[in-house]
Amino acid sequence: MHIHQLDPQKHETFLTQARIDPITGDTLVVGDKIVLCAECKSAFHSDSWAYLGNQHCNQTRTLPAIPQSTSLGHFKKRSAEYYSRVNSNFKINETLQNLNLVSAGHRLGAVLIDLTLIGLIYYMVSETLSPLLWTYFLLRDFTYKGRSFSIGKNLMSFEVVEEQSENKLTWWQSVLRNAPIGIPQLASVFSAYAYNFSYSFGNSFRVADNLLSAIFTIILIIDVILIFGNNKRIMDRAMDLKSIFKTRNRRNN
Ligand SMILES: [Zn+2]
Structure with a gap:
């Protein structure tokens, strides 16, 4: 050579x-x-x-x-x-990178844990807590001191972060991401209050609530299909978010 x-x-x-x-x-x-x-x-x-x-x-x-x-x-x-x-x-x-992504089963498991906890408190403690419970649900991806509010996600040790920067979510990103489930629930709570306020106000509130629920139900159905297609949910896609295991994040920091 x-x-x-x-x-x-x-x-x-x-x-x-x-x-x-x-x-x-x-x-x-x-x-x-x-x-x-x-x-x-x-x-x-x-x-x-x-x-x-x-x-x-x-x-x-x-x-x-x-x-x-x-x-x-x-x-x-x-x-x-x-x-x-x-x-x-x-x-x-x-x-x-894909190895670090969280599987459909884990993600579905985490949301079911959170929803079950909310349901348990609602039925066993008090129904009047429901505005608080659904507000918690909307904020569940908000990370405070390195820990997201979601009990399900903490148990499964993963979190939702921004796709590129892997930044943790702010409160409004969490609210937006969880809006498909949280907002119709919160709206139905307030429509009951609206009826107490005035019948016509309550009625128009209910119409808006039903419309909102219909749209979000469609998003949810598509989301379930997307999760099992190992794809991003609509809100994750729209907001450019991903779910990752916390171990790698800790190593990076
Ligand atoms: Zn040659």
Whole structure:
């Protein structure tokens, strides 16, 4: 195998071609140790040549000298090898990220725990607590001192964060995210109060409440389908959120 160290005088012509290593995508510069495939005349960093198993074009021969002039042609472009390597790294990263995503069963489990607790308190303690209980539900993804309000999510040790930054949610993000279940419930509580206030006010409130409930019920049905399609729920999609296990977050901090 012939390795050449690029010299500013000796390899001036070659250096002006600003060749790109097909594997790393880096431009070959003065001081680089390079190897040239005897078959296709492509230039590689010696490390890239080793990475290829000391072979290219199904052969191991290398050029004993750097040619004084070669056509630039495809050497200037990043090769298919470069893109397939970058692409496979990308796929590995993507797989690692997906491993940290929370499964449909966990997510459904967490929301069922929260809803069951709300139901238990409602029936066993007092119905008058329901405005408070549904307000809690709306705020369940709000994180205070590193812990979200959701008891179900804490038990399952995951949390909802922003997709890119992995920032924890503010109170209004939590309210918006949980609106499909929480708002119709809260609205129906207040429509009962509205009837006490005046019948016509209560009636119009109920109409608005029913409309709201209908829209959110449709969202919920689609959400359940999306969760099991291992996809993002509508609100997560709209707000660019994801559910991740807390362990990795702690490691990052
Ligand atoms: Zn070759």
